[in-house]
Amino acid sequence: MKRKYFLHRINAPMDTDHVVYVVWCGESVREQSKLTKLVAWAYQEGATLMSWSEDIDFYLQVESERCFPNRGLLDFGFVRTEITVSEALKMAEENSWSRYESTLSTPKTFFTDISKMMPSKIDKEKRVLHNSHVLTSQRKNLSQGYGEKKTVIRFV
Numbered sequence: 279m280k281r282k283y284f285l286h287r288i289n290a291p292m293d294t295d296h297v298v299y300v301v302w303c304g305e306s307v308r309e310q311s312k313l314t315k316l317v318a319w320a321y322q323e324g325a326t327l328m329s330w331s332e333d334i335d336f337y338l339q340v341e342s343e344r345c346f347p348n349r350g351l352l353d354f355g356f357v358r359t360e361i362t363v364s365e366a367l368k369m370a371e372e373n374s375w376s377r378y379e380s381t382l383s384t385p386k387t388f389f390t391d392i393s394k395m396m397p398s399k400i401d402k403e404k405r406v407l408h409n410s411h412v413l414t415s416q417r418k419n420l421s422q423g424y425g426e427k428k429t430v431i432r433f434v
Contacts, residue, residue, distance in 0.1 A: 281303055284326065289325060298359075
Protein backbone atom coordinates (compact mmCIF):
# COMPACT_ATOMS: atom_id res chain seq x y z
CA MET A 279 0.00 0.00 0.00
CA LYS A 280 1.30 3.44 -0.88
CA ARG A 281 0.93 6.59 1.15
CA LYS A 282 0.61 10.09 -0.18
CA TYR A 283 2.84 13.00 0.93
CA PHE A 284 2.78 16.72 0.27
CA LEU A 285 6.03 18.34 -0.86
CA HIS A 286 6.55 22.07 -1.31
CA ARG A 287 10.22 22.47 -2.10
CA ILE A 288 10.52 26.26 -1.78
CA ASN A 289 10.98 27.72 1.70
CA ALA A 290 8.45 30.51 1.17
CA PRO A 291 4.68 31.00 1.23
CA MET A 292 2.87 29.51 -1.77
CA ASP A 293 2.93 31.62 -4.91
CA THR A 294 1.20 31.38 -8.27
CA ASP A 295 4.15 29.72 -10.01
CA HIS A 296 4.90 27.14 -7.30
CA VAL A 297 4.44 23.44 -7.93
CA VAL A 298 2.63 21.14 -5.51
CA TYR A 299 4.30 17.73 -5.46
CA VAL A 300 2.29 14.68 -4.47
CA VAL A 301 4.90 12.11 -3.44
CA TRP A 302 3.87 8.45 -3.32
CA CYS A 303 5.78 6.12 -1.04
CA GLY A 304 5.29 2.44 -0.40
CA GLU A 305 5.72 0.56 2.87
CA SER A 306 8.77 -1.45 1.81
CA VAL A 307 12.04 -0.96 3.68
CA ARG A 308 13.73 0.34 0.54
CA GLU A 309 11.12 3.04 -0.08
CA GLN A 310 10.95 3.97 3.60
CA SER A 311 14.73 4.50 3.63
CA LYS A 312 14.39 6.76 0.57
CA LEU A 313 11.63 8.64 2.35
CA THR A 314 13.91 9.08 5.38
CA LYS A 315 16.60 10.57 3.12
CA LEU A 316 14.01 12.85 1.53
CA VAL A 317 12.83 13.99 4.97
CA ALA A 318 16.45 14.80 5.91
CA TRP A 319 16.86 16.77 2.67
CA ALA A 320 13.60 18.67 3.32
CA TYR A 321 14.71 19.53 6.86
CA GLN A 322 18.10 20.74 5.60
CA GLU A 323 16.64 22.83 2.74
CA GLY A 324 13.63 24.16 4.64
CA ALA A 325 11.16 22.42 2.34
CA THR A 326 7.78 21.19 3.51
CA LEU A 327 7.21 17.43 3.45
CA MET A 328 4.13 16.15 5.24
CA SER A 329 1.84 13.17 5.15
CA TRP A 330 -1.24 14.10 3.11
CA SER A 331 -4.42 14.70 5.08
CA GLU A 332 -7.52 16.86 5.00
CA ASP A 333 -5.42 19.64 6.55
CA ILE A 334 -3.30 19.77 3.40
CA ASP A 335 -6.41 20.03 1.22
CA PHE A 336 -7.71 22.88 3.38
CA TYR A 337 -4.31 24.61 3.37
CA LEU A 338 -4.10 24.42 -0.44
CA GLN A 339 -7.62 25.77 -0.75
CA VAL A 340 -6.83 28.74 1.51
CA GLU A 341 -3.53 29.42 -0.27
CA SER A 342 -5.24 29.14 -3.66
CA GLU A 343 -7.82 31.73 -2.63
CA ARG A 344 -5.02 34.01 -1.44
CA CYS A 345 -2.85 33.60 -4.56
CA PHE A 346 -5.71 33.66 -7.07
CA PRO A 347 -8.15 36.15 -5.52
CA ASN A 348 -10.46 36.59 -8.53
CA ARG A 349 -10.30 32.97 -9.51
CA GLY A 350 -13.09 31.84 -11.71
CA LEU A 351 -13.87 28.97 -13.99
CA LEU A 352 -10.85 29.75 -16.15
CA ASP A 353 -8.19 29.47 -13.42
CA PHE A 354 -7.08 26.05 -12.28
CA GLY A 355 -4.83 27.07 -9.38
CA PHE A 356 -1.44 25.63 -8.58
CA VAL A 357 0.41 23.28 -10.88
CA ARG A 358 0.26 19.81 -9.32
CA THR A 359 2.32 16.75 -10.19
CA GLU A 360 2.53 13.23 -8.81
CA ILE A 361 5.93 11.58 -8.39
CA THR A 362 7.37 8.60 -6.56
CA VAL A 363 9.69 8.93 -3.60
CA SER A 364 12.53 7.60 -5.78
CA GLU A 365 12.01 10.37 -8.33
CA ALA A 366 11.80 13.01 -5.61
CA LEU A 367 14.99 11.78 -3.94
CA LYS A 368 16.83 11.73 -7.28
CA MET A 369 15.76 15.32 -8.02
CA ALA A 370 16.75 16.39 -4.51
CA GLU A 371 20.22 14.84 -4.84
CA GLU A 372 20.79 16.28 -8.33
CA ASN A 373 19.00 19.57 -7.58
CA SER A 374 17.11 19.19 -10.86
CA TRP A 375 13.77 20.58 -9.71
CA SER A 376 13.80 23.48 -12.19
CA ARG A 377 14.56 21.20 -15.11
CA TYR A 378 11.70 18.86 -14.09
CA GLU A 379 9.27 21.75 -13.62
CA SER A 380 10.13 23.15 -17.05
CA THR A 381 9.11 19.85 -18.66
CA LEU A 382 5.77 19.61 -16.85
CA SER A 383 2.88 19.60 -19.25
CA THR A 384 0.56 22.33 -18.12
CA PRO A 385 -3.05 21.51 -18.91
CA LYS A 386 -4.67 23.70 -21.54
CA THR A 387 -7.04 26.03 -19.79
CA PHE A 388 -10.63 26.36 -20.72
CA PHE A 389 -9.98 29.96 -21.77
CA THR A 390 -7.35 28.91 -24.33
CA ASP A 391 -9.56 26.19 -25.78
CA ILE A 392 -12.54 28.51 -26.15
CA SER A 393 -10.44 31.28 -27.69
CA LYS A 394 -9.16 28.85 -30.34
CA MET A 395 -12.58 27.41 -31.16
CA MET A 396 -14.71 30.56 -30.94
CA PRO A 397 -12.69 33.80 -30.67
CA SER A 398 -15.87 35.89 -30.75
CA LYS A 399 -16.89 34.46 -27.34
CA ILE A 400 -13.90 36.04 -25.56
CA ASP A 401 -13.38 39.63 -24.45
CA LYS A 402 -9.59 39.59 -24.23
CA GLU A 403 -9.38 43.00 -22.58
CA LYS A 404 -11.60 42.00 -19.66
CA ARG A 405 -10.74 38.26 -19.86
CA VAL A 406 -14.39 37.22 -19.64
CA LEU A 407 -16.67 34.97 -21.68
CA HIS A 408 -19.80 36.21 -23.42
CA ASN A 409 -22.82 34.01 -22.69
CA SER A 410 -24.74 32.46 -25.55
CA HIS A 411 -28.48 32.97 -25.46
CA VAL A 412 -30.38 30.24 -27.29
CA LEU A 413 -34.13 30.45 -27.61
CA THR A 414 -36.02 27.21 -27.35
CA SER A 415 -39.44 26.08 -26.24
CA GLN A 416 -40.28 23.73 -23.44
CA ARG A 417 -41.67 20.44 -24.74
CA LYS A 418 -42.61 17.25 -23.00
CA ASN A 419 -41.57 15.05 -25.91
CA LEU A 420 -40.23 15.40 -29.44
CA SER A 421 -43.60 14.89 -31.15
CA GLN A 422 -45.18 17.81 -29.33
CA GLY A 423 -45.27 21.09 -31.28
CA TYR A 424 -43.58 24.29 -30.24
CA GLY A 425 -45.52 26.47 -27.86
CA GLU A 426 -45.75 30.24 -27.93
CA LYS A 427 -43.66 30.79 -24.78
CA LYS A 428 -39.90 30.82 -25.33
CA THR A 429 -37.28 29.92 -22.72
CA VAL A 430 -33.69 31.20 -22.63
CA ILE A 431 -31.01 28.59 -22.11
CA ARG A 432 -27.48 29.88 -21.39
CA PHE A 433 -24.35 28.07 -22.46
CA VAL A 434 -21.01 29.12 -21.04
